[in-house]
Amino acid sequence: MNHRAVLGIDAAWTLTQPSGVALVARRGSRWHLIAVAASYQRFLAAAGSFDAEKVPSGAAPDATALLSAAWRLAGVPVDLVAVDMPLARSPIVGRRVSDNAVSRAYGGRKCGTHTPNALRPGPVSDTLLEGFADAGYPLQTGPLLPPGLIEVYPHPALVELTGAPERLPYKASKVRIYWPSCTAVERRARLHRQWSELVARLDAELVGVQAAMPPLDVTATGAEMKAYEDALDAIVCAWVGLCALEGRAVPFGDSNSAIWIPAPTAPSSVPRRTDPQPAMSTSI
Numbered sequence: 001m002n003h004r005a006v007l008g009i010d011a012a013w014t015l016t017q018p019s020g021v022a023l024v025a026r027r028g029s030r031w032h033l034i035a036v037a038a039s040y041q042r043f044l045a046a047a048g049s050f051d052a053e054k055v056p057s058g059a060a061p062d063a064t065a066l067l068s069a070a071w072r073l074a075g076v077p078v079d080l081v082a083v084d085m086p087l088a089r090s091p092i093v094g095r096r097v098s099d100n101a102v103s104r105a106y107g108g109r110k111c112g113t114h115t116p117n118a119l120r121p122g123p124v125s126d127t128l129l130e131g132f133a134d135a136g137y138p139l140q141t142g143p144l145l146p147p148g149l150i151e152v153y154p155h156p157a158l159v160e161l162t163g164a165p166e167r168l169p170y171k172a173s174k175v176r177i178y179w180p181s182c183t184a185v186e187r188r189a190r191l192h193r194q195w196s197e198l199v200a201r202l203d204a205e206l207v208g209v210q211a212a213m214p215p216l217d218v219t220a221t222g223a224e225m226k227a228y229e230d231a232l233d234a235i236v237c238a239w240v241g242l243c244a245l246e247g248r249a250v251p252f253g254d255s256n257s258a259i260w261i262p263a264p265t266a267p268s269s270v271p272r273r274t275d276p277q278p279a280m281s282t283s284i
Contacts, residue, residue: 020227064134083149106156140258142251160262
């Protein structure tokens with residue numbers, strides 16, 4: 001099938017923070033970035049559902065609205081939704097099999113997972129999971145049977161995309177940790193250079209990424225930098241989703257929860273599964 005679509009969501013763990021959204025679609029032999037936005041509302045605005053907000057804001061995910069907007073933008077229904085957020089069939093109260101599997105495989109490359117609990121992401125995760133399930137996109141832990149919803153994790157995905165030896169330094173909030181001896185100007189320059197390199201790598205996978213993600217001005221505000229980062233993560237989520245559709249990603253976890261990561265992955269000795277189950281619009 002030549003015409004397919006994937007919705008990527010860099011989902012915030014709280015309702016006060018915005019969530020990045022990216023839509024990609026296959027056109028002939030290539031995948032294209034159709035739309036990317038730094039919040040749910042901005043993505044819906046790109047499809048004509050609302051007026052665009054001036055500053056990205058947090059909100060509860062509305063699965064039906066997001067899928068409808070994606071269909072209008074791509075011209076085809078979404079096959080897969082790839083979300084960077086802990087998801088599971090049972091209540092999440094602590095570390096899951098999937099968290100431990102990814103941390104065993106990628107912890108040595110500084111890509112271990114955060115530990116979720118009943119409060120974070122808690123109700124936000126439940127709302128997202130239930131909303132997409134009600135819309136016909138149940139959680140997929142493998143094998144993949146679209147349409148569905150999968151959990152992804154950008155850090156190991158980017159390690160696999162770039163062949164980097166460890167987690168990439170691209171988070172704006174951590175520049176002091178990445179480069180403690182540098183000046184603020186030098187840190188910003190290094191961060192922007194890292195972003196430009198990632199955009200170029202993603203553009204090789206997805207037509208239109210560089211056009212949608214031009215370099216930020218050196219005077220960009222903190223809010224503008226966070227919006228850029230959220231949009232970039234959403235594109236990574238969508239890329240992992242298309243890899244899963246094409247059989248180029250594997251699930252780490254069990255039938256309750258699984259985190260999908262593009263191949264090549266960790267050595268085969270690392271258990272990945274323990275219980276398998278049968279046109280551009282930009283608003284960063």
